[in-house]
Amino acid sequence: MQRLSQSPTDPGFVQNPYPFYDRLRESGDLAWWDDYAMPCAASHRAVHSILRDRRFGRELPAELAPDIPDHLAPFYAVEAHSMLELEPPRHTRLRGLVLRAFTSRRIKALAPEIATLTHEKIDSFPAEAPFDILATFCQPIPVIIIARLLGVPDDMAPQLLRWSNAMVAMYQASRTRATEDAAAAAASDFSDFLRRYIATRRKDPRDDLITHLIAAEEEGEKLSPDELITTCILLLNAGHEATVHTLGNGIKTLLETGTRQIDDQTVEEILRYDPPLHMFTRTAYEDVTLFDHTFRRGDQVALLLAAANRDPAQWPDAHRFDASRPVTPNTSFGGGLHFCVGAPLARLEMQIALPVLRERCPALRIAEPPHYANIYHFHGLERLMVQTS
Ligand code: HEM
Numbered sequence: 001m002q003r004l005s006q007s008p009t010d011p012g013f014v015q016n017p018y019p020f021y022d023r024l025r026e027s028g029d030l031a032w033w034d035d036y037a038m039p040c041a042a043s044h045r046a047v048h049s050i051l052r053d054r055r056f057g058r059e060l061p062a063e064l065a066p067d068i069p070d071h072l073a074p075f076y077a078v079e080a081h082s083m084l085e086l087e088p089p090r091h092t093r094l095r096g097l098v099l100r101a102f103t104s105r106r107i108k109a110l111a112p113e114i115a116t117l118t119h120e121k122i123d124s125f126p127a128e129a130p131f132d133i134l135a136t137f138c139q140p141i142p143v144i145i146i147a148r149l150l151g152v153p154d155d156m157a158p159q160l161l162r163w164s165n166a167m168v169a170m171y172q173a174s175r176t177r178a179t180e181d182a183a184a185a186a187a188s189d190f191s192d193f194l195r196r197y198i199a200t201r202r203k204d205p206r207d208d209l210i211t212h213l214i215a216a217e218e219e220g221e222k223l224s225p226d227e228l229i230t231t232c233i234l235l236l237n238a239g240h241e242a243t244v245h246t247l248g249n250g251i252k253t254l255l256e257t258g259t260r261q262i263d264d265q266t267v268e269e270i271l272r273y274d275p276p277l278h279m280f281t282r283t284a285y286e287d288v289t290l291f292d293h294t295f296r297r298g299d300q301v302a303l304l305l306a307a308a309n310r311d312p313a314q315w316p317d318a319h320r321f322d323a324s325r326p327v328t329p330n331t332s333f334g335g336g337l338h339f340c341v342g343a344p345l346a347r348l349e350m351q352i353a354l355p356v357l358r359e360r361c362p363a364l365r366i367a368e369p370p371h372y373a374n375i376y377h378f379h380g381l382e383r384l385m386v387q388t389s
Pocket of ligand 1 (some may be wrong): 058082083085095234235238239240242243246275276277280281305307331332333334335337338339340341342343345346
């Protein structure tokens with residue numbers, strides 16, 4: 001297996017990781033990424049197949065789980081109940097409960113609200129001065145919609161964003177002790193808020209996700225109180241972080257390429273071309289030989305979703321944004337057991353918000369060269385300064 005080095009915090013890589021992904025992919029289905037000290041999959045076929053291979057999973061086998069330092073205990077107390085970090089049978093039970101409450105009928109019913117919110121946000125754009133469309137449009141729409149879906153008041157949105165940003169920062173390559181302390185504090189404050197909020201909502205059932213999850217908890221063995229809190233945190237955090245940056249990266253691409261026609265196919269191309277989540281890892285649960293490499297139980301592999309999306313074997317001229325390209329499933333929402341629960345909601349938000357934006361702001365243009373934030377393995381903009389005239 002070829003070895004390659006690339007710091008994930010190198011400014012050139014943060015702005016454009018795709019040339020390095022090409023080098024990895026050209027070295028084979030699996031290549032060794034020195035800076036992460038693990039093999040990584042950059043071809044579409046390798047990422048696609050390992051995502052679906054049940055001999056690999058996200059949860060670490062008990063004997064391999066690292067000791068958790070005291071200062072991170074509140075953070076991992078939340079993570080311990082997250083379906084994203086678990087495998088069957090707990091994963092199956094938690095995911096099943098969420099899917100039962102997260103029906104396609106309930107998602108589709110959000111369309112008018114998404115449209116109204118999109119118009120409200122556009123109404124408040126400044127007429128002439130440059131403004132940050134990430135903060136005024138891309139952030140509030142997904143945050144408010146996921147808060148409403150769960151049944152958390154709209155005015156909590158800014159606080160949800162702060163907690164979520166602090167917790168998600170734990171997955172950055174540039175993580176420091178300060179990042180860890182902030183994530184632990186956010187996890188503990190977020191849990192306290194939800195514990196109090198759920199207590200009041202028990203007496204006040206409504207037609208929302210929190211009510212459905214509370215009912216599952218009250219039925220006994222189905223959902224423990226800690227699982228209920230973690231599931232709410234996971235949905236609130238995962239329910240906007242990636243959508244915010246897909247919208248931001250997408251608007252940047254639409255403006256840079258002068259794309260005017262935005263339909264469902266354009267949204268799929270946006271997801272393929274510049275997704276917000278680039279890397280997820282899996283652990284081998286047994287000795288496995290794949291693509292000429294033998295993994296031992298406990299070995300890790302990095303799956304580069306964004307690299308798979310630019311594989312020329314799957315998409316001709318893969319580095320070109322082409323809204324007319326026939327849709328071939330990309331890996332931006334993952335695959336297999338952990339395939340994104342929120343994909344239909346994220347797609348709906350983009351399918352509504354982006355065409356309305358283009359229609360109502362035909363002269364929208366980039367006012368300042370955009371920069372991606374140094375938050376790899378997330379790939380999202382620091383801000384996106386635009387002008388409507
Ligand atoms: C464009 C926006 C989004 C992207 C690109 C995205 C991407 C992903 C990816 C790649 C995974 C799988 C991670 C892995 O396999 O290790 C995932 C899982 C998940 N996502 Fe999303 N997501 C988005 C929006 C959402 C939304 C709106 C929600 C919630 C309403 C959501 C909730 C979840 C949950 C709960 C999981 C864990 C599923 C499981 O472990 O079974 N996501 N997402």
